Amino acid sequence: MRTFGILALALALGLPVQAGAQGRDQIRIVGSSTVFPFATAVAEQFGKTTDFKTPVIESTGSGGGLKLFCAGVGMQHPDVTNSSRRIKASEIELCNSNGVLDIVEVKIGFDGIVIANSKATGRYSLTKEQVFRALAKDVPNAAGKLVPNGYTTWSEIDASLPNTRIEVLGPPPTSGTRDAFVELAMEGGAKAIPSLKALRKQDKKAFKAVAHAIREDGAYVEAGENDNLIVQKLEANPKALGIFGFSFLQQNADKIQGSLVGGSKPTFENIASGEYGISRSLYFYVKAAHIDRVPGIREYVGEFTSDRAVGPDGYLGDKGLIPLPDSDRAAVRDAAENLVSIQLADLAAN
Amino acid sequence: MSDVSDFSEPSDAHSFRNTEAADRRLRKRHAAERRFRFYGAAAVSIALLALAALIFDIVGKGHGAFQRHVLTLQIYFDPDVIDPRGDRSSQSLRMGNYTSLVRNSLTEIFSGATGRSDRRSLGSLVSTGAAFQLQDMVMADPSLVGERRLVTVPFADDADMYYKGYIRADTPEVDRRLLDTQIAWLDQLERRGHTHSEFNANFFTSGDSREPELAGILGALTGSILTLCVTLLLSFPLGVASAIYLEEFAPKNRWTDLIEVNINNLAAVPSIVFGLLGLGMxxxxxxxxxxxxxIGGMVLALMTLPTIIIAGRAALKAVPPSIREAAMSMGASPLQVVLQHVLPLAMPGILTGTIIGMAQALGETAPLLMIGMVAFIVDIPSAFTSPATVLPVQIFLWSDSPERAFVEKTSAAIMVLLLFLMAMNLAAVLLRQRFERRW
Known part of the structure; x- marks a missing residue:
């Protein structure tokens, strides 16, 4: 009993004094769960091929990662954060207010979002407008007035689509995949409808509210963040469609098929060329102030921007990352090597 | 039962009816009892069936992870390829292209595969770990350079999945992860006896990896053990001491009532809240x-404390007062009474509470997310402060990975977690038996 107590006390009191002040010889990375499978592959390769320790990568989500990243400069804060969206102006301001002044942005490639179903039934060919009509909370009727979405089967939207009930399994609102899907597919579809296009010109906020609202009457099923689960559910239910990342389609192509969107199939080539319309850019951000304090950051960034990782034949392609066009890749590598830090003005430009 | 009917002999019509009514009531009561027993048995069998289905599913999916297919290759440690400077120094050997060694050896078997893309798809059948394995061999023994050796290397996950039957040759080529040529090569390797299946020891000796064939459970297992050690060392003494004080020594007043209510409430607080507390504090x-x-252990200790305190108090309360009174009457001080008589008798109950709390702590991921233990960590943790993850987190991360070979790893990790849990329970049972006393 007594020894237990003393041990516990020693554990509780002895260590914090030294822990904070210690330096680090291991890179700490946080951020997006979408970038996680790619960043971990790079980290493992980096750890094996160099003398540096393998970086520790936490899967915290893009927003959570940037919050940790921007908390300050010092060994208790992470060196790199992964993000499946671009950093926001508010986040740069948060970083700056905490003394994180130089942030190097590195774009690593694209991630396609697919709408897939079981191979037991036919392949869907959808347009973004049809996707919007199937999944939006409110849709404009013939007169252009917004009414609650009344479509129950795909054939009601368009006669070319099958007469099956609309049932789409997708990620919940907390997921980055959902954000990207809403922004690229739903907003894209809403823009294709004249009355909503007119609304966009008048009132951007109202337009976004309509375009981003997904129906809650059971046609869209929030199936959780685990994409493997959605794939399994699609196998069990051939009538349903599912929304998830391209890498899961790539791994399960014997069981499921990706729907055509706007006439283009979700393939490696089509996503890379931008012909397939639902894909987003993936990034990571490096804290420049840490570069000479934690060994290996420069080399890690070098590995992550090298052609053998993110090139057209790179090992990340095998994991489902779609490479940037050649010219962009060279520019990204140059910027990363010279540690060009991102400015608020860069964000406004886009 | 018969005495009920014996009790009133049918003497007249009235009492006969009475007896019949009594018999009916009796039958009804018996039927009710039989029904109740049936419901109980049904409930138990449903629970057992669910458990059997779960275990069957997990073992069915996961047993494959304990086997892996390996390839025996005749490797020529070509000095031109792995020793670019030609001086056998470790710097030079480190720069060598070990992937080429594997590919060269494979093209020796399949002389037809000469084009770049053929070489690439042939090379991708073998795990990327093979190159590092060869590099380690050469670094450990530079005299290998220039020699020929038979080396056993693991297959890549897709090839392994093919041998295990998860990738089928009859699916169209565009829909599977392997090309027709690759499948033909794999069949030939098998026919010629270059491959065999072996126990996947690697699964128990390595840390996490993004390549399913290289991923192992040891990192997470060590992390779990380290974390639970801290949890036990903190929560058991604190919990038992609190339980003893509250039950045996504390005055019964409004303050102790307040503390008791709070402890009961804390036992029901969602675990993520403890994670936030850990992050903040x-x-x-x-x-x-x-x-x-x-830190993981400290956070989980906070979560486990209320469980141990509540179970400990209940166990102390269950010790008959006669034990205390007898000890007191022999002149023992209150402390002696508690430490020498009450506590040993209460120990089995306290241990049960502790093991329930520890089992709960073993399965937690939510509070660990906040303090950074949901992470990809390759190195096996060696100290209480080195980065680590735990078994349930490893299961979560693998179940979320796109590669299909991780499905069996996930189930295998669940099996390891269950075995760990059983080992913990067994330890508790053994300890309980040692302390068990009857009175």
Whole structure:
């Protein structure tokens, strides 16, 4: 009993004094769960091929990662954060207010979002407008007035689509995949409808509210963040469609098929060329102030921007990352090597 | 039962009816009892069936992870390829292209595969770990350079999945992860006896990896053990001491009532709240490192404490007062009474509570997310402050990975977690038996 107590006390009191002040010889990375499978592959390769320790990568989500990243400069804060969206102006301001002044942005490639179903039934060919009509909370009727979405089967939207009930399994609102899907597919579809296009010109906020609202009457099923689960559910239910990342389609192509969107199939080539319309850019951000304090950051960034990782034949392609066009890749590598830090003005430009 | 009917002999019509009514009531009561027993048995069998289905599913999916297919290759340690400077120094050997060694050896078997893309798809059948394995061999023994050796290397996950029957040759080529040529090569390798299946020891000796064939459970298992050690060392003495004080020594007043209510409430607080507390207190205020088993253990100890205190108090309360009174009457001080008589008798109950709390702690991921233990960590943790993850987190991360070979790894990790849990329970049972006393 007594020894237990003393041990516990020693554990509780002895260590914090030294822990904070210690330096680090291991890179700490946080951020997006979408970038996680790619960043971990790079980290493992980096750890094996160099003398540096393998970086520790936490899967915290893009927003959570940037919050940790921007908390300050010092060994208790992470060196790199992964993000499946671009950093926001508010986040740069948060970083700056905490003394994180130089942030190097590195774009690593694209991630396609697919709408897939079981191979037991036919392949869907959808347009973004049809996707919007199937999944939006409110849709404009013939007169252009917004009414609650009344479509129950795909054939009601368009006669070319099958007469099956609309049932789409997708990620919940907390997921980055959902954000990207809403922004690229739903907003894209809403823009294709004249009355909503007119609304966009008048009132951007109202337009976004309509375009981003997904129906809650059971046609869209929030199936959780685990994409493997959605794939399994699609196998069990051939009538349903599912929304998830391209890498899961790539791994399960014997069981499921990706729907055509706007006439283009979700393939490696089509996503890379931008012909397939639902894909987003993936990034990571490096804290420049840490570069000479934690060994290996420069080399890690070098590995992550090298052609053998993110090139057209790179090992990340095998994991489902779609490479940037050649010219962009060279520019990204140059910027990363010279540690060009991102400015608020860069964000406004886009 | 018969005495009920014996009790009133049918003497007249009235009492006969009475007896019949009594018999009916009796039959009804018996039927009710039989029904109740049936419901109970049904409930138990449903639970057992569910458990059997779960275990069957997990073992069915996961047993494959304990086997892996390996390839025996005749490797020529070509000095031109792996020793670019030609001086056998470790710097030079480190720069060598070991992937080429594997590909060269494979093209020796399949002389037809000469084009770049053929070589690429042939090489991708073998795990990327093979190159590092060869490199380690050469670094350990530079005299290998220029020699020929038979080396056994693991297959890549897709090839392994093919041998295990998860990738089928009859699916169209565009829909599977292997090309027709690759499948033909794999069949030939098998026919010629270059391959065999072996126990996957690697699964128990390595840390996490993004390549399913290289991923192992040891890192997470060590992390779990380290974390639970801290949890036990903190929560058991604190919990038992609190239980003893509250039950045996504390005055019964409004304050102790308030404390009791609070402890009962804390036992029901969602675990993520303890994670937030850990983040706010241990990381932000005290500046502890992230992802450390020490902090994980501290957070889980906070979560486990109420369970141990409640179970400990119940166990102390269950010790008959006669024991205390007898000890007191022999002149023992209150402390002696508690430590020498009451506590040993209460120990089995306290241990049961502790094991329930520890089992709960073993399965937690939510509070660990906040303190950075949901992470990809390759190195096996060696200290209480080195970055680590735990078994349930490893299961979560693998189940979320796109590669299909991780499905069996996930189930295998669940099996390891269950075995760990059983080992913990067994330890508790054994300890309980040692302390068990009857009175």
């Amino acid at each position: 241990f990381l932000n205020v005290f500046g502890f490192p992230r992802s450390a088993p020490l």
